[in-house]
Amino acid sequence: MFNSPFYWDGTSNIVVSFCYSNSNASNSAATVKTDTYTGTNVAAYSYADNQSAAAVCATVTGSTGGSGGSSTSTTRARTIFNGVIATDITSTYTWEWNPGAISGDTITVNPLVTTTYEVTAFNPVTGCTSLPTQVEVTVLPLPATPTATPSTQCGEGIPTASVSGGTGTFLWYDAATGGNLVQTGGTTFAGSINTTTTWYVAEDDGTCESERAEVVATVNQPDAITATGPASICIGGDINLGVTQTGSNQTYTYTWTASPEAGSGITGSLSGGAQTITPTAAGTYTYNIAGFDAAGPCNVSDQITIVVNELPVITSATGTPEAICNGNQSVLTAESIPAPPSSFTLGTGSSATTSYQSPFYHLYGGLKDQFLIRASELTALGMTAGQITGLGLDFTSGGATYNSFSLAIAPTALTALSSSGLVNTGFTTVYSASSFTTPSATGMSVIDFNTPFIWDGTSNIVIQFCWSNNNGGGTSSHVRYTSGLAYTAHAYYRADNQSPATLCGQTSVTSTSTGRPNFMFVDGGLNLTSSLNWAWNPGGLTGSTVNVTPSVTTTYTVIATDPVTGCSSLPSTVEIEVLPLAANATASSMTTCAGDAVTLNANATGGEPLSYSWSDGTSVVNNTASFVVNPTTTTTYTVTVQDVCLNSVQSSVTVTVNPLPSASIAETGPINLCSPATQVITAVTDVANPEYQWLLNGTEIPAATSATYTVTESGMYSVRITNGDTDCPATSSTIEVNINPLPSAIVMDPVAPEICEGTGVALHAASLGSPTTGVIGTGTVSNSSTSATSPYKGWYGGHKVQF
Numbered sequence: 001m002f003n004s005p006f007y008w009d010g011t012s013n014i015v016v017s018f019c020y021s022n023s024n025a026s027n028s029a030a031t032v033k034t035d036t037y038t039g040t041n042v043a044a045y046s047y048a049d050n051q052s053a054a055a056v057c058a059t060v061t062g063s064t065g066g067s068g069g070s071s072t073s074t075t076r077a078r079t080i081f082n083g084v085i086a087t088d089i090t091s092t093y094t095w096e097w098n099p100g101a102i103s104g105d106t107i108t109v110n111p112l113v114t115t116t117y118e119v120t121a122f123n124p125v126t127g128c129t130s131l132p133t134q135v136e137v138t139v140l141p142l143p144a145t146p147t148a149t150p151s152t153q154c155g156e157g158i159p160t161a162s163v164s165g166g167t168g169t170f171l172w173y174d175a176a177t178g179g180n181l182v183q184t185g186g187t188t189f190a191g192s193i194n195t196t197t198t199w200y201v202a203e204d205d206g207t208c209e210s211e212r213a214e215v216v217a218t219v220n221q222p223d224a225i226t227a228t229g230p231a232s233i234c235i236g237g238d239i240n241l242g243v244t245q246t247g248s249n250q251t252y253t254y255t256w257t258a259s260p261e262a263g264s265g266i267t268g269s270l271s272g273g274a275q276t277i278t279p280t281a282a283g284t285y286t287y288n289i290a291g292f293d294a295a296g297p298c299n300v301s302d303q304i305t306i307v308v309n310e311l312p313v314i315t316s317a318t319g320t321p322e323a324i325c326n327g328n329q330s331v332l333t334a335e336s337i338p339a340p341p342s343s344f345t346l347g348t349g350s351s352a353t354t355s356y357q358s359p360f361y362h363l364y365g366g367l368k369d370q371f372l373i374r375a376s377e378l379t380a381l382g383m384t385a386g387q388i389t390g391l392g393l394d395f396t397s398g399g400a401t402y403n404s405f406s407l408a409i410a411p412t413a414l415t416a417l418s419s420s421g422l423v424n425t426g427f428t429t430v431y432s433a434s435s436f437t438t439p440s441a442t443g444m445s446v447i448d449f450n451t452p453f454i455w456d457g458t459s460n461i462v463i464q465f466c467w468s469n470n471n472g473g474g475t476s477s478h479v480r481y482t483s484g485l486a487y488t489a490h491a492y493y494r495a496d497n498q499s500p501a502t503l504c505g506q507t508s509v510t511s512t513s514t515g516r517p518n519f520m521f522v523d524g525g526l527n528l529t530s531s532l533n534w535a536w537n538p539g540g541l542t543g544s545t546v547n548v549t550p551s552v553t554t555t556y557t558v559i560a561t562d563p564v565t566g567c568s569s570l571p572s573t574v575e576i577e578v579l580p581l582a583a584n585a586t587a588s589s590m591t592t593c594a595g596d597a598v599t600l601n602a603n604a605t606g607g608e609p610l611s612y613s614w615s616d617g618t619s620v621v622n623n624t625a626s627f628v629v630n631p632t633t634t635t636t637y638t639v640t641v642q643d644v645c646l647n648s649v650q651s652s653v654t655v656t657v658n659p660l661p662s663a664s665i666a667e668t669g670p671i672n673l674c675s676p677a678t679q680v681i682t683a684v685t686d687v688a689n690p691e692y693q694w695l696l697n698g699t700e701i702p703a704a705t706s707a708t709y710t711v712t713e714s715g716m717y718s719v720r721i722t723n724g725d726t727d728c729p730a731t732s733s734t735i736e737v738n739i740n741p742l743p744s745a746i747v748m749d750p751v752a753p754e755i756c757e758g759t760g761v762a763l764h765a766a767s768l769g770s771p772t773t774g775v776i777g778t779g780t781v782s783n784s785s786t787s788a789t790s791p792y793k794g795w796y797g798g799h800k801v802q803f
Contacts, residue, residue, distance in 0.1 A: 001082070008083070016079065021053035033078040046070035093121040114138045143168050143203040143210040152218040154296035156194035159217035162187045168205040176200050176212060194300075195219050222298040223247035225254075227289045232307040234567035235282045239265065239306060241275040243289050250298050252291035259286045263308075282310040309565035312532050313338050317558050317572040319548075323579055325607020326551055327645040330576045333545045334534055334558045336569075339526035341389065344381040345444075346373065347518030349482030352396040356492045357515040359393075359465035360402060360438055360477035364494040366468030366503040371516045372417050372489045374460045383521065385457025391430075392446040392520030394480040398438035402467040404500030405436035407447060411459035416487040417512055423462045424507045428453050436467070438477040444520055452524055463519070466504040472496045483515040490516055532560040553577045581606035583641040585651040593728035594632045594660050600653065601626040606643040613640045631657050658726035661687040665719060669735030671711075679711040679737055681719075689724035695731070711737045 008014065026049075046059040048068030061070045095105045097119045102109075109117065118132040143166050151161035163170055164187060172183035179200070183189060189199060196219045200212035228242040243254055254273040258264035263281030270277075279285065284307050291300040317334045324330050355361060359369040391407065410426035417423070430449040439445045455461065473496065490513040493506045534544045536558050541548070548556065554576055560569040581604075588599040602625045604610050614622040615638045621629070629637070638652040666682040673679055683692055694704035696715045711717060716736055722729040749764040 019053065019057035021048075021051055021056040023050060023052060025049045034075045035078055036075050038074060041072040041074055042076040043073040044070070045073070092125075093123055096120055096122070109137060111137055111139050140208050142208050143205045145211040146170060146201050146203050146213045148201065148213040148215040150216045150218065152220065154220050154293070154298035155222040156192055156219075156299040156301055157297075158192050159189055159197070159219075161189065161199075161215050161217040163201045163213060163215055165203050165210075166205065168203040168210075171202045171204055171209065172215075173200045173202070173212060176214070189215075189217065193217060193219060195221075222293060222296060222300050223250045223252075225252065225289065225291045225300050225302050227287060227302040227304040229287065229304050229306055232309055232565065233279070234309050234311055234565065235279065236311065237278070239277050239279065239287075241277065241287055241289075241304075243273040243291070243302070245291075250291070250293035250296065250300075252293050252298075252300070255290045255292075257288045257290075259288065279308045282308050284308075307565075309562070309567045311567050312336055312528065312560040312562050312569040314558065314560050314569050314572040317574050319556070319574045319576045322575070323577040323607075324550075325579055325581060325643040325645040326647060327549065328607055329547050329549050331545060331547055332536060332541075332556055332558070332574055332576075334529070334536075334560065334572065335544065336528040336532055336560055337525060338528065341525040342523045343392070343446075344378070344383050344521045344523065345392075345518065346377060346381060346521065347480075347482040347516065349480055349518055351480065351483070353478045353481050353515075353517070356494065356511070357481045357483070357490060357513060357517060358476065358478050359517065360398075360400065360479075361494075362400065362402075362469070362474040362476040364473055365471040365496040366466075366494065366498050366500070368422065368466040368493045368504055368506060369464070370417060370422055370491050371463045371519075372412070372414060372460060372487075373463065373516075373519070374415065374487075375458050378455070378461075378521070379457070381521075383455070383457075383523065385455055386526070387452040387524035388430075388449070388455055388521055389452045389524035390446045390448045390520075390522030391463070392444045392522065394444045394518045394520075395439055396442055396478045396480060398442075398445075398477045399440040400475040400477045401435050401437045401469075403435050403469050404504075405431075405433050405467040406465075406504065407431040407449075408464045408466075409453040410462045410464070411456065412462050414460060414462070417462075417489065417491040419491070419509045419512050422491055422493060422507045422509055423464070427462075427464060446520060446522055448522075466500070468498055468500040468503045470497060470499060479517045481515050481517045483513075485514040485516060487514065488512045489514055531562075533563050535559050535561070548576060550576055550578050579606045579608075579643075581641065581643045581647045581649050583639060583649050583651040585637065585639045585653040587637075587653050587655050589655070590653075591656040591658065592631070593726065594657050595630050597628050597630055598655050599626060599628050600637055600639075602639045602641055602651070604639075604641040604649075606641070606647070606649075607645055609644055611642045613642075614638070615640075629655070631655050633657050658723070658728045660728050660730040661685050661690060661721050661723045663719060663721040663730040663732040665717070665732050665735050667735060669737065671735065671737045673737070673739045675739050675741050677739065679739075680708050681711060681717060681735065681737070682708045683719040683721060683732070685721045685730075687721070687723045687725070691722040691724050693720045693722075694718075695720060712739070714738045714740075 046056070046061070046068065048056055048059070048063065051067060059070065063069050090105050093105070094103070096103055097107055097117055099115070099117070109115075114137065116134055116136045118134040120132050121130040122128070146163040146165040149162045149164070151159050153159060169185050170187060171181060172189060173179045174182050182199070197217050199215045201215050202212045203210045224246040226244045226246070228244060229239055233239055241256060245252065254271065256266060256270040256275055258266040260283070261267065263279055263283055264285040264287070265277030265279040266287070273289070284305060286303050286305050288301060288303045292298070313336055315335055315337045317332070319330045319332050321330055353361065356367065356369065359367065361367060388409070406429055408427040408429045410423060410428065412423055412426065414423070428451060430451050430453050431447050432450065491509050493503070493508055493510045495503055529544050532544070533542070535542055536546050536556050538554065538556070539548065548554070556574045556576065557571045558574070559571050561567070583602050583604040586601050586603055589596070592598050600614065602612055604612070604625065610625070612623050612625055613620055614627070616635050617638070621637075634655065634657045636652055636654040638650055640648055640650050642648040662685050664684045666684050667679070671679050692705050692707055694701045694709040695718045698716075701709070709717070709719075714737060716734040718732050718734040720729050720731040747766045749766065750761070753761045753763070755761045
């Protein structure tokens with residue numbers, strides 16, 4: 001049984017502590033019944049040999065006096081508590097405390113000396129009074145009130161006002177009673193002040209706190225100063241910092257500092273009231289100025305916050321087209337896309353889905369698939385808050401169609417999906433189509449969103465696919481996925497023969513898994529084009545896209561201005577080349593001979609495509625840039641060139657044509673001669689300065705350049721006559737000359753016949769024609785004189801060979 005009862009408040013946890021020491025090395029042990037609480041430490045203990053009870057019972061952890069140790073346990077002794085369980089009847093009694101005859105079960109007393117109070121309870125129902133119970137209130141003496149020493153200062157600074165007294169801790173308050181404790185410890189106030197300030201300081205000896213002493217630090221206000229400068233500037237610009245003084249009582253020296261210092265334009269500090277600085281980085285900076293008057297001494301300060309804004313950045317400026325004809329239009333376009341779109345792939349699994357991890361699994365007629373992605377997974381990919389404009393899946397099979405298809409994304413605080421129900425709030429529908437056909441080609445394919453999803457950079461997200469073909473199943477499409485995630489990342493509902501509205505409105509879960517498709521997130525980047533004001537010159541045109549129609553080649557300059565900060569970009573330029581329409585008709589030969597080929601060329605430039613029309617003065621002869629003519633008389637050719645803007649220009653070229661000389665042979669053929677007879681043939685022409693070249697069978701005869709030529713062999717003869725003044729040639733018609741051989745030698749048979757008188761003999765004359773030779777065989781190998789087949793074999797003295 002307890003010597004003193006423990007009063008439990010009915011709500012607090014409690015600790016029961018047993019402690020003893022026999023101041024020896026061992027004892028006999030007693031056994032008690034225990035209970036074990038798996039996973040929870042319900043006991044802590046320490047032990048030691050040869051230590052006093054005071055030492056053992058004071059141990060919190062570790063050994064005691066170098067002996068023993070401490071530990072914890074999930075086993076606890078079975079404990080029986082004896083207590084009083086009853087109705088609190090305090091309020092039914094009448095209570096009286098003495099001395100003072102004070103009524104009430106709870107009273108407040110303020111004795112000046114140690115006093116014993118006793119209380120009795122009177123039961124008004126029975127008229128009985130309890131025996132008195134006593135309690136002694138010990139009154140401890142207060143520490144002495146601190147002694148205060150005031151101070152006076154000029155302007156801002158750490159005051160010298162102080163307190164002194166005993167060895168306790170000084171407590172600095174902002175009120176004579178109650179109030180706020182503003183500093184613990186110290187005989188002076190440690191902070192800087194700029195107005196007269198009163199503190200109330202007590203001394204605490206660890207048990208009692210003394211009366212408070214008033215401590216006054218008087219601040220004589222110096223002339224105030226005000227830091228001046230712009231509220232904001234654009235990076236690259238200067239900041240003119242200044243200071244104004246209200247009054248003329250002080251003569252200040254000034255010091256400027258900045259926070260943060262890096263990029264502010266101030267390194268360390270600058271002396272002097274007026275400063276021109278150039279920040280090197282965009283940001284928000286606080287510029288502090290401190291004024292000091294040594295005569296006071298007086299300290300004052302002020303600060304100004306200045307925003308240094310980035311300049312807009314023009315990432316591209318183009319003209320389409322960049323080359324035009326006079327009168328045509330070009331579209332000038334400027335963009336500011338500081339962060340271009342990028343993509344992030346989540347998941348490395350290489351297996352193809354065979355079940356509901358594919359949002360296009362068509363075992364049932366419709367499917368509502370949800371996939372959870374934690375924010376930590378997205379940030380690990382390098383993603384930051386902003387737009388998600390597309391979602392890719394790595395298809396292994398496709399080509400199937402899914403009706404009433406929708407894709408939605410929602411932020412969520414869930415860290416895992418549950419079989420208790422699908423997520424049904426907070427969704428943004430990012431893509432929808434009356435029918436969606438998965439790609440037939442394998443690999444990553446991106447669904448571009450109709451509406452971007454704005455990720456806040458910290459929330460987990462749920463991606464939901466839903467569709468229904470309102471049937472009993474069909475062809476599935478499959479994607480690569482990652483399985484075995486550390487949490488339930490997938491939940492779905494599937495059903496047959498449900499309308500899209502019914503199926504997509506379901507919140508119940510068919511099943512869950514730890515698998516999820518490999519996703520590619522497309523980040524829309526940061527496109528500031530529409531938020532900027534654009535100015536193009538010359539022309540004073542406004543807008544990121546403008547139309548221009550220059551008449552000469554012109555360089556346009558564009559500047560983007562942020563309407564919020566007023567900062568303007570560096571200029572970008574676009575040159576639009578105006579191609580003047582021009583043509584210069586030329587001929588490969590300005591002077592030619594009748595019938596010769598001449599190439600004509602328009603040599604035109606201008607806004608393409610160009611069209612051409614050539615005329616010979618009588619009719620249109622061609623409609624290309626270049627072509628070949630064979631004029632027979634002097635002719636002027638004129639080309640008309642038209643550009644895409646229907647501008648036209650003409651150019652002419654005259655080809656002077658010289659006539660061909662007449663060329664003939666006075667003699668007529670065929671001419672037949674008997675060898676060794678010859679024939680002189682004569683050229684005939686009408687030109688005064690002819691040049692001749694005789695030809696046999698179309699080939700020039702060497703040195704045959706006279707007006708006549710003596711023919712010594714058969715063939716077809718012609719003469720080419722060139723006008724020595726114009727260099728124009730003409731070739732006559734051919735004539736045939738045949739020089740026939742005489743009959744060959746006559747061979748008589750017999751050669752010298754002898755006959756008897758009165759008898760006859762037959763004489764035969766023959767002409768065998770021209771002698772000739774013939775070769776039998778095609779052999780090329782030369783046999784030696786020792787070969788058996790050589791008729792001149794010399795191995796032996798004689799040889800006979802027959803062929």
